[in-house]
Amino acid sequence: MGERVLMKGNEAIAEAAIRAGVQSYFGYPITPQNELIAYMALHMPRKGRTFIQAESEVAAINMVYGAAAAGMRSMTSSSSPGISLKQEGISYLVGAQLPAVIVNIMRGGPGLGNIAPSQADYFQSCKGGGHGDYHLVVYAPSTVQEAADLTAKSFDVADRYRNPVLILGDAIIGQMMEPVTLSEIQPDPPPKPWAVGGARNGRKPNLINSLSLEEGVIEEWNWLFKAKYEAIKQNEPMLEMLRCEDADLILIAYGTTSRICKEVLRQARAKGLKIGLIRPITLWPFPYQAIARAARKTREFLVVEMSLGQMVEDVQLAVLGDAAVHFHGRPGGGIPREQDIMEIIAHVLANKRAGAITTRGTVIDWKAS
Amino acid sequence: MSDTDMQKIAGRSSLWNDRPSPYCPGCGHGVVHRVICELIEEYKLADNCVFMAPVGCSILAYTFLDLDVCQSAHGRTPAVATGIKRSRPDTFVLAYQGDGDLASIGTAEIVHAANRGENITTVFVNNAIYGMTGGQMAPTTLPGQKATTCPGGRDAASGMGHPIRICELLQSLDGVTYLARSSVHTPANVIKTKQAIKKAFDVQLNRKGFSLVEVLSSCPVNWGMQPVESLDFVANNMAPQYPLGEYKVDGVCVAPKA
Ligand SMILES: Cc1ncc(C[n+]2csc(CCOP(=O)(O)OP(=O)(O)O)c2C)c(N)n1
Ligand code: SF4
Numbered sequence A: 001m002g003e004r005v006l007m008k009g010n011e012a013i014a015e016a017a018i019r020a021g022v023q024s025y026f027g028y029p030i031t032p033q034n035e036l037i038a039y040m041a042l043h044m045p046r047k048g049r050t051f052i053q054a055e056s057e058v059a060a061i062n063m064v065y066g067a068a069a070a071g072m073r074s075m076t077s078s079s080s081p082g083i084s085l086k087q088e089g090i091s092y093l094v095g096a097q098l099p100a101v102i103v104n105i106m107r108g109g110p111g112l113g114n115i116a117p118s119q120a121d122y123f124q125s126c127k128g129g130g131h132g133d134y135h136l137v138v139y140a141p142s143t144v145q146e147a148a149d150l151t152a153k154s155f156d157v158a159d160r161y162r163n164p165v166l167i168l169g170d171a172i173i174g175q176m177m178e179p180v181t182l183s184e185i186q187p188d189p190p191p192k193p194w195a196v197g198g199a200r201n202g203r204k205p206n207l208i209n210s211l212s213l214e215e216g217v218i219e220e221w222n223w224l225f226k227a228k229y230e231a232i233k234q235n236e237p238m239l240e241m242l243r244c245e246d247a248d249l250i251l252i253a254y255g256t257t258s259r260i261c262k263e264v265l266r267q268a269r270a271k272g273l274k275i276g277l278i279r280p281i282t283l284w285p286f287p288y289q290a291i292a293r294a295a296r297k298t299r300e301f302l303v304v305e306m307s308l309g310q311m312v313e314d315v316q317l318a319v320l321g322d323a324a325v326h327f328h329g330r331p332g333g334g335i336p337r338e339q340d341i342m343e344i345i346a347h348v349l350a351n352k353r354a355g356a357i358t359t360r361g362t363v364i365d366w367k368a369s
Numbered sequence B: 001m002s003d004t005d006m007q008k009i010a011g012r013s014s015l016w017n018d019r020p021s022p023y024c025p026g027c028g029h030g031v032v033h034r035v036i037c038e039l040i041e042e043y044k045l046a047d048n049c050v051f052m053a054p055v056g057c058s059i060l061a062y063t064f065l066d067l068d069v070c071q072s073a074h075g076r077t078p079a080v081a082t083g084i085k086r087s088r089p090d091t092f093v094l095a096y097q098g099d100g101d102l103a104s105i106g107t108a109e110i111v112h113a114a115n116r117g118e119n120i121t122t123v124f125v126n127n128a129i130y131g132m133t134g135g136q137m138a139p140t141t142l143p144g145q146k147a148t149t150c151p152g153g154r155d156a157a158s159g160m161g162h163p164i165r166i167c168e169l170l171q172s173l174d175g176v177t178y179l180a181r182s183s184v185h186t187p188a189n190v191i192k193t194k195q196a197i198k199k200a201f202d203v204q205l206n207r208k209g210f211s212l213v214e215v216l217s218s219c220p221v222n223w224g225m226q227p228v229e230s231l232d233f234v235a236n237n238m239a240p241q242y243p244l245g246e247y248k249v250d251g252v253c254v255a256p257k258a
Helices: A009-019 A034-046 A057-069 A080-095 A122-126 A144-161 A171-175 A217-235 A255-270 A288-295 A311-319 A338-351 B029-042 B057-063 B077-087 B099-105 B107-115 B166-170 B187-205 B227-241
Strands: A003-008 A024-027 A050-053 A074-078 A101-106 A137-139 A165-170 A177-182 A239-242 A249-252 A275-280 A282-284 A300-305 A324-329 B049-053 B068-071 B092-098 B121-126 B176-183 B210-216 B245-249
Touching: A003 A009, A009 A034, A009 A074, A009 A101, A009 A144, A009 A165, A009 A171, A009 A177, A024 A034, A024 A057, A034 A050, A034 A171, A050 A057, A057 A074, A057 A080, A074 A080, A080 A101, A080 A122, A101 A144, A101 A171, A122 A165, A122 A282, A137 A144, A144 A165, A144 A177, A144 A217, A165 A171, A165 A255, A171 A255, A239 A255, A239 A288, A249 A255, A249 A338, A255 A275, A255 A300, A255 A338, A275 A288, A288 A311, A300 A311, A300 A338, A311 A324, A324 A338, B029 B057, B029 B092, B029 B121, B029 B187, B049 B057, B049 B077, B057 B068, B057 B092, B068 B077, B077 B092, B077 B099, B077 B107, B092 B099, B092 B187, B099 B107, B099 B121, B107 B166, B107 B210, B121 B187, B166 B176, B166 B210, B166 B245, B176 B187, B176 B227, B187 B210, B210 B227
Parallel strands: A024 A050, A024 A074, A074 A101, A101 A165, A137 A165, A249 A275, A249 A300, A300 A324, B049 B068, B049 B092, B092 B121, B121 B210, B176 B210
Antiparallel strands: A003 A177, A137 A282, A239 A275, B176 B245
């Protein structure tokens, strides 16, 4: 067992990355992830590893590209506006098949928004973000412990598939303090014979590149990527299911909102309401199959997000009309309240009506809206 | 003398709405705003003026300035200002930027706006730190100065870079008409700052091209100092690193004389 300490999510992510053998970190200050870059500034140089405060997020992600091309475990972190700037670089990482770990501690948007927690970057994270046909593996931790564990895992997953991995947290996950057990890790990165630099010892020259003007080459690469994504879909989905067996209504939420939903579940069960919870841990690959299976038994689903409704589209795709999908969300830094979720549950279960509750407490017809 | 004979010779600019300043005690931003407001009033520019608020502590300028304000993404102010000025050449465009905004993430934008000779005026507030985000290293942080991302002090030998001197850097660009560095740590220096910004205003008003005034300023909160101590830091530590004076006048390079 490792040591048990009290840490902020941002710090736990940084420490887990260090233990997982991150050799180079590049970042640019932005709230609410500043504790992460400050932790790296303090600890990476002490270990003889690379820390650079880059001049911008654009520079930081390109430094990651370079370090990854050289075969290093490398990482960057930011929050929503900065992650938007990194999208170009992320697309290039995928195109050149470079492993890297990217952390997004989301805040309210669009634009400069605010520094409150948000889940409004779901589409950007899971449905592209940059240009081209690609996916990142997206992990959504809901505790500080899970943030640390998933970060450590991310480096292995990124290396295994030669694809970037995204840790998607929010201002609460990044800044709250919780006890966390940090285990010793023996980093075991696979050999990277494709990397550039280092003694060649007679090997053929390597090339890190995302371009080809030769007919059919890029299409061929995309088919290769597709095979990779299919393998990820097979091997990597992660989710948590609570009390779904007998549920009349299943809540679906990730990250911070799943914590709120767990409390709602407890209150609802105490009142005799049969409520369950599905918490996707990987947002891509999305656990479509588990949700589809649940939809054969349970007729009502309520998706709760800190957004205007993004993951709800994947839930609709998963249930394909087998169950009713309701939604409750608060955008721009708003945090769903337990009593509002309880109210919509009562409304749906008692009146068998579609609905969503806005921040102002009015029930609107979700399907019609 | 009756009340009616009295003339107002000093006081708060009418462009400064009656709202509390969002700045910390001892912060230089408020002083620089005041100087800018006084000049905008003096030149009667308020009716056709856009104040370009950066991403940094002064992003909140719109909460108390009675001016049109345009806020852009971090570092992109010179590009956005270019768009406004090219669309409305008769509008006075005042770009206000901090050191992280202008000298780090926005270096490309400032260099190219200056190089194109955009007819805008930039006031660049150099407080050697990232204020808004809580005290990280800025490109202008002094050697040895501590910040949350250089906890042992800035050390160029460890790859943290050297303090960037923006006036010296922009001096070589032919598009630049006026360049000066000033400070607001004493009343005499505030007056010199006002004179420099006034010259920069004249350049834009006479359609002579790009003008920039770098103003050394204090951030007591993130420097971990008392306000008075922080003014001494500007005088004793910043000014030697960033010599005060004019760097370019009428497009001609000059040696700075404080
Ligand atoms: C793309 C992006 N990256 C990072 C940030 C976070 N951020 C806000 S202000 C700031 C720097 C502020 O420092 P400076 O320009 O020196 O101005 P000051 O606050 O000191 O006046 C940063 C990095 C952001 N808003 N957008
Ligand atoms: S943090 Fe620094 S720059 Fe920002 S208002 Fe306070 S003193 Fe001024």
